[in-house]
Amino acid sequence: MRRNLLTATLCFFLFTVSSSAQDSALLNMLNDSLSKDAKPEVVSGTFKATQLINTPTAEAPAKKTLQFLIMHRFGELSDGAYELFGLDNAEIRFGLDYGIADFLSVGVGRSSLDKTCDANFKLKLLRQTAGKIPVSVSLYELMSYTSFPKKADKPFLTSRFRTAYTSQLLIASKLSRKLSLQLSPTLIHFNMVSTPKDKNDVFALGLGGRMKITNRMSIDAEYNVLPGNQVVSSKVYNSLSLGLDIETGGHVFQLVFTNSRGMIGPYYLAKTSGQWSDGDIYFGFNISRAFNFKRKE
């Protein structure tokens, strides 16, 4: 009889144990199944904006998204109080970029500096994927047309001579949730240069990155190296820019300090005449606004 009781108790115990463990067991079973099915994740949000400061980032507007971008640089801080430390003068570039597909965007822009128009596209070649692909790579091609001086004043400056091409490979990596870095080897082809000693094909290397300080703010820096003996007829320097990103909904505000006046490849990479140590620092901002054209479902 005692043995019977013992067996019965044991059976009862077994039964209750198997039922009380059910609660978390159900969730564990689901979580195991979820991790087993998980696919490698494509890394998103490497940069908040489509440009670091002047250099384009590997990011592009999403499909059916139109981005309006205003880039603005005041005059030199070293101009002094008479020019209100540069605030009396300004250069601006208006840009429109549209995402045709998730991997391709096209854009146009107009800079006040030398009255330059540009057309560009950005093609996402590779997306960073957790545990598989360490970098995102985009190709950025920009064609620029300088309409200053007027054709009537310089009739020999035909369209051909006013055009330049900038090709950039944007290699970016989001190293942590805060830190992203980008390397951008660049080739610029000028159809016309000032003297025969100047190179028509100019190589430059951009380094840059961002460090998030909050979820919606980050500090950006970029440094563009222009190796010597390429632009010799005028004194040019490497371009160094610092910025602060503030993101609010569909806007990204960037406050920037840079020694480059121009905001497109041929200018900030090969025609930066300012030097930080001389106080040739331009304060400015970039503002972008995204408009969505996807129809509501």
Next chain:
Amino acid sequence: MKTLVFACLLSLLTGSLQAQTFITRNGYAGFFSKTPLEDIKAENRQLYAVIDATKKNLAFTCLVKGFLFPKQLMQEHFNENYIESDKFPKATFVGNYTGDVNAANAGKYPVQIKGQLTLHGVTQTIDVPGTIEVRDNKLIGASEFKLTPGDFNIKIPALVSEKIAKQIDVRVLVECNPK
């Protein structure tokens, strides 16, 4: 003695027979925010769910990155700024329901679901109404309820507070097959 052991074994066996577990890997969870300025919608069709009809237990889990928004920028902000999916990749629920659901009889049964919802690393007890429908040897669970982002330590900056509803409508629909 032998009879007793047999009886015990039988009870165990029938117990496990009765333990009817229903499961799905493509359940639906969606949330909606309506304000005069902006409508926000996100849907996840990879919700893993399990319902134990015997013990009236249920559990849900999903990757928060699986919530898809019509606007890609919103999706990025959701992951980066609000739900922080890199730190807290999963949303889970584990709990039980009250209400008589007869898995053998087709029909729609009202239930009350109570349990622990974990989102953005914060666990809250929720107690919400729902239905469980028995049809074609399936259990179809459905529930609609409201959640407050602040309860889960999801901060909404003042600048966009007019664009995001104070309470977010959540819809869950799972069609579970016998395991």
